[in-house]
Amino acid sequence: ANLKLKNIAILLYEDETLSPSLMAEAKAESTLLTLYQYHGQKSSAFTPHTLEHVVLIGTDENNDLATIERSIAQATVVAESTALTRNxxxxxxxxxxxxxxxxxxxxxxxxxxxxxxxxxxxxxxxxxxxxxxxxxxxxxxxxxxxxxxxxxxxxxxxxxxxxxxxxxxxxxxxxxxxxxxxxxxxxxxxxxxxxxxxxxxxxxxxxxxxxxxxxxxxxxxxxxxxxxxxxxxxxxxxxxxxxxxxxxxxxxxxxxxxxxxxxxxxxxxxxxxxxxxxxxxxxxxxxxxxxxxxxxxxxxxxxxxxxxxxxxxxxxxxxxxxxxxxxxxxxxxxxxxxxxxxxxxxxxxxxxxxxxxxxxxxxxxxxxxxxxxxxxxxxxxxxxxxxxxxxxxxxxxxxx
Structure with missing residues (x-):
């Protein structure tokens, strides 16, 4: 958020211990957790910085996109629930x-x-x-x-x-x-x-x-x-x-x-x-x-x-x-x-x-x-x- 980026791309590199869907979930969750912003009760106007696009780039065209999308959706729920706790x-x-x-x-x-x-x-x-x-x-x-x-x-x-x-x-x-x-x-x-x-x-x-x-x-x-x-x-x-x-x-x-x-x-x-x-x-x-x-x-x-x-x-x-x-x-x-x-x-x-x-x-x-x-x-x-x-x-x- 501090870099004020509008678009980022994240590489889903090959890993023997993580499936592509689990890696996508981990990357999405950590990105959303990092983007958390809290303005508090300051009187100045606050417009939270938001990313327009986050692109996850896979290295295998045979990846199951439906499973990866489901994993990203789950990561979003977890990150948003953590944001509620933080707030x-x-x-x-x-x-x-x-x-x-x-x-x-x-x-x-x-x-x-x-x-x-x-x-x-x-x-x-x-x-x-x-x-x-x-x-x-x-x-x-x-x-x-x-x-x-x-x-x-x-x-x-x-x-x-x-x-x-x-x-x-x-x-x-x-x-x-x-x-x-x-x-x-x-x-x-x-x-x-x-x-x-x-x-x-x-x-x-x-x-x-x-x-x-x-x-x-x-x-x-x-x-x-x-x-x-x-x-x-x-x-x-x-x-x-x-x-x-x-x-x-x-x-x-x-x-x-x-x-x-x-x-x-x-x-x-x-x-x-x-x-x-x-x-x-x-x-x-x-x-x-x-x-x-x-x-x-x-x-x-x-x-x-x-x-x-x-x-x-x-x-x-x-x-x-x-x-x-x-x-x-x-x-x-x-x-x-x-x-x-x-x-x-x-x-x-x-x-x-x-x-x-x-x-x-x-x-x-x-x-x-x-x-x-x-x-x-x-x-x-x-x-x-x-x-x-x-x-x-x-x-x-x-x-x-």
Whole structure:
């Protein structure tokens, strides 16, 4: 986009590892991802640069053009879905509120044919989602629980996969307040939820033959006279009580009630994705996401999907030993534990709320924004991480 080109040609060179159609898909997808532009809220007029023509040049006249065209169409869906994720993450927090996320999800769902439902505060109270509501109670902006469903009418015949994405639209840390520098960029704390919204859009448009459910618990973590405090105890929707040690360990509280809700779909697998812990950034350097998994086959599927789309994952331990520091004298569990091994401790906290043998938790903290080593992520932009990973995971599952 910076070169202001109107026409480009891309050579589909011969490669033993990629078919012409897969190469066309990869070239088209990377081109569209690179062309992403975000103007923000600047008052100056903005006319996005658009290419008039992209020509893919093959070296074999016997290539199956219909298959290649289909691959390019699929790449377009994936890139546009990633752009939706990036747009949500790039927005300022006074724009991208829980209500805005819900409205965007509803509009998208109506466009592509997903079933959608948005639960309000009163609905969450009726469901006894005390952990979710604890985080939201300090904000004047009401929480929203966004539920997207693909192939709902075929839920009895198709495998069911539930995707859960953290949707903290701004995180002050609450009374366990973040530093000035630590609070900057906390509008991005809903990146997991945005990735799930993008993935559900693609699932519908690609007609993936799975029953896919997307759950996005959205709320602000603010400070006020009504905000939750360290030492408070809340009851999650599965009846487990949680002692608050840190109000800055809020994302796992939203996920807790969402994971309990996920079990009502009797899923074959649950995958949650969240910018959850600074400990994961420390461990993996913001280069890849941490993967915690209870099932070897599910882990392998996710690792392969991440490798294929260059959104890598690294397996981290999910072991009962990490639960020791979550032991509470007043509740069933604390929401935070010892400083060492924080990513695994957070994952073990979440395991208290999972009723599915096949579960994966993805901690994507630190990679939700631009990575300078990846050319197709524009500078000062959200990466859209997780969207393409989840789409590829769903496509691969459906192909098995």
């Amino acid at each position: 949500l993450v790039n927005l300022p927090p006074n724009y991208c509120t829980p209500e805005y996320m819900a409205t965007t999800a509803v509009e998208m769902a109506n466009e592509v044919g997903l079933q959608v439902k948005v639960l309000d505060k009163e609905d969450l109270q009726a469901l006894n989602m005390g952990a979710f509501l604890a985080v939201a109670q300090g904000s004047l902006t009401p929480p929203k629980f966004i539920i997207l469903e693909h192939n709902a009418e075929r839920s009895e015949e198709l495998p069911t996969v539930v995707l859960v994405g953290k949707g903290v639209t701004f995180d002050t840390g609450g009374y366990t307040i973040k530093s000035r520098d630590g609070m900057k960029g906390m509008k991005n704390d809903m990146s997991g939820g945005a990735a799930v919204i993008g993935a559900l859009r693609a699932a519908a448009l690609l007609e993936i033959p799975l029953h896919v459910v997307g759950l996005i618990p959205a709320a602000d973590n603010m400070i006020s006279g009504n905000a939750y405090r360290p030492d408070d105890v809340f009851t999650a929707s599965n009846g487990k009580t949680v002692e608050i040690v840190s109000t800055d360990a809020e994302g796992r509280l939203l996920l807790a009630d969402a994971l309990v809700y996920a079990s009502r779909y009797k899923p074959d697998a649950i995958v949650d994705i969240a910018t959850l812990t600074g400990a994961c950034v420390t461990a993996l350097g913001g280069v890849m996401a941490g993967l915690f998994c209870t099932d070897t086959q599910l882990q392998q599927r996710l690792l392969e999907a991440g490798k294929l789309v260059n959104e890598p994952l690294w397996p981290l331990p999910l072991d009962e030993a990490y639960k020791k520091s979550l032991k509470s004298h007043t509740a069933d569990t604390k929401n935070s534990g010892a400083p060492r091994g924080g990513a695994s401790i957070a994952a073990m906290f979440l395991s208290n709320f999972v009723d599915c043998a096949c579960w994966a938790h993805i901690d994507m903290a630190g990679i939700e924004m631009r990575n300078d080593s990846i050319a197709y992520i524009p500078s000062e932009s959200a990466s859209g991480y997780g969207t393409r990973l989840l789409i590829e995971f769903l496509r691969h599952w459906a192909d098995l």
